Amino acid sequence: MKKNLINNIVPILILTLIALVFPLSGLRVIPTIQEIVLRLSRNLFLVLSLLIPIVAGMGLNFGIVLGAMAGQIALIFITDWHIIGIQGIFLATIISIPFSVLLGILAGKILNKAKGREMITSMILGFFINGVYQLVVLYGMGNIIHITDKKLLLSRGYGVRNAVDLINVRRGLDSLINLKIYNVEIPIFTLLIIAGLGFFTIWFRKTKLGQDMRAVGQDMEVARSSGINVPKTRVLAIVISTVLAGFGQIIYLQNIGTMNTYNSHEQIGMFSIAALLVGGASSSKATIFNAISGVILFHMLFIVSPNAGKNIMGSAEIGEYFRVFISYGIVALTLVLHQWRRKKEKEYKRKKEMEAIMKGELNEKSI
Amino acid sequence: MNVKAHINKLGWPRIIIGLFLASMYISCPFLGLDLKAALNDTFIRFGMNAVLVLSLVPMIQAGTGLNFGMPLGVEAGLLGATISIELGAKGFNGFLVAILFAIIFGIIFGWIYGLILNKAKGGEMMIATYVGFSSVALMCIMWLILPFKSQDMIWAYGGSGLRTTISVENYWYRILEKVLNLKNINFPIGEVIIFIIFAFIISMFFKTKSGLAMKAVGTNEKFAKATGINIEKERIKSVVLSSMLAAIGIVIYQQSFGFVQLYLAPFYMAFPAIAAILIGGASVKKATILNVVIGTFLFQGILTMTPSVVNGIIKTDMSETIRIIVSNGMILYALTRKGEL
Numbered sequence: 001m002k003k004n005l006i007n008n009i010v011p012i013l014i015l016t017l018i019a020l021v022f023p024l025s026g027l028r029v030i031p032t033i034q035e036i037v038l039r040l041s042r043n044l045f046l047v048l049s050l051l052i053p054i055v056a057g058m059g060l061n062f063g064i065v066l067g068a069m070a071g072q073i074a075l076i077f078i079t080d081w082h083i084i085g086i087q088g089i090f091l092a093t094i095i096s097i098p099f100s101v102l103l104g105i106l107a108g109k110i111l112n113k114a115k116g117r118e119m120i121t122s123m124i125l126g127f128f129i130n131g132v133y134q135l136v137v138l139y140g141m142g143n144i145i146h147i148t149d150k151k152l153l154l155s156r157g158y159g160v161r162n163a164v165d166l167i168n169v170r171r172g173l174d175s176l177i178n179l180k181i182y183n184v185e186i187p188i189f190t191l192l193i194i195a196g197l198g199f200f201t202i203w204f205r206k207t208k209l210g211q212d213m214r215a216v217g218q219d220m221e222v223a224r225s226s227g228i229n230v231p232k233t234r235v236l237a238i239v240i241s242t243v244l245a246g247f248g249q250i251i252y253l254q255n256i257g258t259m260n261t262y263n264s265h266e267q268i269g270m271f272s273i274a275a276l277l278v279g280g281a282s283s284s285k286a287t288i289f290n291a292i293s294g295v296i297l298f299h300m301l302f303i304v305s306p307n308a309g310k311n312i313m314g315s316a317e318i319g320e321y322f323r324v325f326i327s328y329g330i331v332a333l334t335l336v337l338h339q340w341r342r343k344k345e346k347e348y349k350r351k352k353e354m355e356a357i358m359k360g361e362l363n364e365k366s367i
Numbered sequence: 368m369n370v371k372a373h374i375n376k377l378g379w380p381r382i383i384i385g386l387f388l389a390s391m392y393i394s395c396p397f398l399g400l401d402l403k404a405a406l407n408d409t410f411i412r413f414g415m416n417a418v419l420v421l422s423l424v425p426m427i428q429a430g431t432g433l434n435f436g437m438p439l440g441v442e443a444g445l446l447g448a449t450i451s452i453e454l455g456a457k458g459f460n461g462f463l464v465a466i467l468f469a470i471i472f473g474i475i476f477g478w479i480y481g482l483i484l485n486k487a488k489g490g491e492m493m494i495a496t497y498v499g500f501s502s503v504a505l506m507c508i509m510w511l512i513l514p515f516k517s518q519d520m521i522w523a524y525g526g527s528g529l530r531t532t533i534s535v536e537n538y539w540y541r542i543l544e545k546v547l548n549l550k551n552i553n554f555p556i557g558e559v560i561i562f563i564i565f566a567f568i569i570s571m572f573f574k575t576k577s578g579l580a581m582k583a584v585g586t587n588e589k590f591a592k593a594t595g596i597n598i599e600k601e602r603i604k605s606v607v608l609s610s611m612l613a614a615i616g617i618v619i620y621q622q623s624f625g626f627v628q629l630y631l632a633p634f635y636m637a638f639p640a641i642a643a644i645l646i647g648g649a650s651v652k653k654a655t656i657l658n659v660v661i662g663t664f665l666f667q668g669i670l671t672m673t674p675s676v677v678n679g680i681i682k683t684d685m686s687e688t689i690r691i692i693v694s695n696g697m698i699l700y701a702l703t704r705k706g707e708l
Contacts, residue, residue, distance in 0.1 A: 022673065110703055121702045127638070131692035131696075322508060332498050342489075349623045
């Protein structure tokens with residue numbers, strides 16, 4: 001019981017905070033639920049794409065921004081080709097795959113060279129590839145890469161505009177099957193896709209590859225000696241995560257309807273990871289339940305903070321900064337807790353081993 | 368030593384970046400750019416940033432990793448600067464007051480930060496990043512609610528809290544030059560002198576008993592423990608020292624730049640400094656003053672030169688993109704080098 005409480009301290013704290021602040025924010029219940037449903041359908045896929053590298057012991061994959069960029073490049077192409085609705089989205093997901101796979105292989109190889117500090121490396125890798133993405137999209141497109149629709153380009157004749165209107169595919173998935181309960185619109189089809197990914201993740205963990213990943217995550221040495229190709233398994237984990245993140249970004253953007261070419265992907269890694277951690281995950285253990293509750297709690301903070309800040313402190317800005325502080329602070333806190341727990345476990349293990357050795361010696365002597 | 372060994376010692380990235388920068392300086396006259404002004408700009412930026420880059424050294428030496436949590440130290444410096452302006456201290460005294468408060472807050476913040484990092488051995492860099500980020504957000508709230516009254520810092524009409532940028536024109540703008548009576552010379556002699564002083568202090572410190580103990584913790588923790596060094600304490604000391612230097616560094620940066628930038632400005636400040644020291648040849652575990660000097664010069668050189676040179680060649684400003692690729696590429700290179708875990 002006590003252990004459960006400690007393990008879930010983060011979601012409990014956040015839930016208490018929201019419960020305390022919600023009445024003061026003056027928000028009404030039904031619109032808030034609508035907002036949460038919307039944000040679940042928008043973000044959950046991306047958050048779920050983080051799960052597989054965690055199984056493989058590679059921590060929180062900030063590299064999902066690479067997938068997000070692949071998704072955005074695909075969206076730029078289908079917008080240029082004027083492909084409309086669900087077909088457009090479907091084509092975009094297909095186009096994103098090769099980009100995601102390439103970037104995923106690159107990321108996996110780099111992370112294999114940075115064992116033990118995957119998280120910070122994947123974060124910097126995200127920044128680095130963002131530079132390359134800018135080079136391609138801002139200087140290459142319309143120049144080297146052919147873009148037919150001149151409206152997509154900046155007035156200087158090359159480089160994609162800061163904002164791409166995704167009117168052709170806007171809510172293409174969401175509006176496919178739409179249900180309305182108590183004035184709350186529910187994008188059933190998108191949620192079905194997300195559920196599909198959830199089941200895929202559960203199924204995947206049970207496959208041979210999934211089991212291999214778990215073995216690698218627990219102990220690389222043991223995994224190697226039992227014949228698993230450790231580097232390849234790790235690369236695969238990242239590739240899957242990147243491809244899924246590409247899909248996730250397409251789902252996210254079709255819901256929003258416009259793409260900030262140079263910003264939409266930047267915050268994706270940070271936000272998705274914060275959401276997962278708020279849901280009670282750590283960098284070595286995360287469940288689908290963590291992801292769902294994380295997205296709900298994290299985005300409740302988004303919705304509640306500005307209003308609460310205005311009503312309590314007289315400034316929406318303070319509420320907003322407070323939310324930023326909480327979300328980054330939570331990430332720092334969970335990482336510290338995780339590291340600290342791992343240290344304790346190690347010490348405990350060492351102590352046990354020492355005791356075993358001592359006992360063995362005593363036994364030998366008595367013999 | 369043969370050529371190959373020399374190259375390996377320097378490292379390919381450094382050679383490529385060095386040659387790249389040299390080629391840009393050489394191409395200056397052909398593109399109709401003023402080489403003297405270009406060099407001068409580089410030196411001014413060097414003076415602005417050198418102490419910030421230097422602030423990374425203690426933590427690297429003590430094995431606490433690259434200080435991605437630098438924004439925390441920077442916030443301490445911002446507090447120092449704003450308090451100095453609030454007190455109305457002008458001229459060199461104002462600068463000293465700012466430095467003094469920066470040091471005080473640097474010690475307090477650094478100590479707390481050190482305690483956190485001690486709980487997180489092995490995962491310092493990631494946690495440092497987030498400690499830095501969250502400290503920026505927390506200080507954003509502070510800038511809104513702290514009771515500052517100075518007319519030069521609050522919004523003139525309406526609005527609460529401090530302005531996003533505060534001019535130090537009337538306080539200690541370029542005071543390090545003015546104090547030396549060098550108003551008309553553009554070369555940042557004051558900043559360079561102050562950097563040399565701090566660099567000297569740091570290198571002396573690492574020769575004292577206390578400094579050697581800190582270095583021992585970074586080189587071999589088990590050995591340090593065996594010789595009776597209190598590892599936790601040494602690590603905290605290094606973090607305090609780094610945060611303090613970052614706080615001082617940002618005040619020097621501001622007096623040269625002319626503005627105090629609050630709110631989200633310190634957010635990404637750690638990354639260019641880290642890239643600079645890595646370009647200078649430092650690794651995750653080892654950094655020298657020479658690394659700082661070479662790195663800051665090369666990195667700032669590229670920052671100042673690429674916009675004008677690239678603009679001169681293809682009439683497009685790609686500087687921001689190149690900066691992102693070079694700086695993060697450098698950090699990535701350092702993180703993936705073998706045998707430095």
